[in-house]
Amino acid sequence: MERRIDPSLSLPERTAPTVPFVGEAPANPVVSTFPSPDDDRPAIRRPLALIDGHAYAVAWSPTPDAVPSGSRYVVVRDDGVAFGHGPARSPDDLPYDIAFPIAPRRVRLWRQSAIESYLRGLRPDPSDLLARLEACYDTFIDFGFSGADQSSICLLLASLSISTWFADAFPIIPYLWIGGERGAGKTHLGTVWAATSHLGEVILSASSPSAVRDLASLGAALYFDDAESAVRARRGGALDRELLLAGNRRGAHVLVRRATARGESDWIAVYAPRAFSAIAPPDATLASRAIIVPLTRTIDPVRAQRDPADPFAWPCDRRALIDHLWAFALANLTRAETAWRTLEDERSLLGREFEKWRPLIAIAQILEDGGVADCVSRLRAVIGASRNAAHHHLLPDETSEVIAALAHVVVHFRAMPDSEIASARHVWFRSDCSIRIDNALILRVVQEVAPEGSLASRAERSAASRIGRAMARLGFQPSRASGSGRARGWVVNLDRVVAIAGAHGIPLPAASTIDDGPGARAPHHGRTTRV
Structure with a gap:
């Protein structure tokens, strides 16, 4: 349901005396990552x-x-x-x-x-600020097929916009990847994100790499439209791939040579928020650092006719919104740093998969502390839905295909009674938390879970070999059951599969039916013991 927010300001504007600006900025400022020998001041x-x-x-x-x-x-x-x-x-x-x-x-x-x-001590109201940001996304973009309902995705993206203003408080800042077919609204979404983010700018492919580096060094939020060529380029592209991909961690720098007679070099900080839009899905490296929002063409005739380039189409005063985001960020940067640390005991997600969501949860905590009811729980719910939707928009990755297959195995066998597991064709042994399954079952489930994936397109022997290497990389132990002619397989700890799936951002299915009915009875090892 479309919302319109009253454009009146939370901070009352008045005709005030101009702030006297004193102090000249240097005529030719030079950014250096290291203090000069005679001045160690930050x-x-x-x-x-x-x-x-x-x-x-x-x-x-x-x-x-x-x-x-x-x-x-x-x-x-x-x-x-x-x-x-x-x-x-x-x-x-x-x-x-x-x-x-x-x-x-x-x-x-x-x-x-x-x-x-x-x-004068006036601060923006967090509830009003969040509502206006959500309305900006809701006005222009139809999220009907983005993995969650319209209001939930608006909350997610509003939190992402706010997080760009708090980059200095976080060691890591997530990227935004906007995917979808032509005409799906990718450019509109990227434009709204840039317009509501810290020093946000839309970067086209003809932009100078040195200018992009300068903006990144300021912490500006950079939106790269039609980013396929930029992020795929290895050398000689209009924009440097390393500049694009290396800036999600605080302290990231690139070494650049200045165009001077002596050819001196400078370390340039490139830690800054970024967003990309493309028809093709991101590669595995970029996907692990990005929040993926898939779009499809809208059937809403009202949103289809709106354009964020039209200032009269916005639901609130954009300039006042930016002023209030400055004020909100300045007043809460230190709180954001504390909120980040309070999430160190998080267990629902692990590793890099949690890193990209952690700033948004910290922002939600600040908003909730400021009076936004249930902001953290609402955001956590949309994170789960968004992860499920994004998983279907990634490039084939063989390790991820194997993990997804193992997740289906876990859900399937956890729902089965012990007597059925003991007589399943491909299961040799079960303990309280582990089973032994052979390569044939893993391969078949991979083909069912990812029929268009990399492994399903390979010959059986090649696919089985690659599955074996993936299982070894994931730390599972190979094993052969007793009895001659028995196929090779793996000891699979069910709880460990759940943890690995969470660390890789692969959701467990709600239910799984694997056709592995009784056949030649597998050897059963009597009472269950822990492997």
């Missing part, structure tokens, strides 16, 4: 930064050319102290240098009137 290298337990936001005064040369700035701390605002807090009182390669576009920056509201 530097604010991003417009929204978390340093020594405080969050800082940097804003520029309006300049016609929007370049750092000659621009003036004000720095606002999370506790409401401004440096460069009034005589009591001059730029000299700030214990950090400020160094940016470029200044962001004015439409992405915090406006002076909104800064005045923050300094």
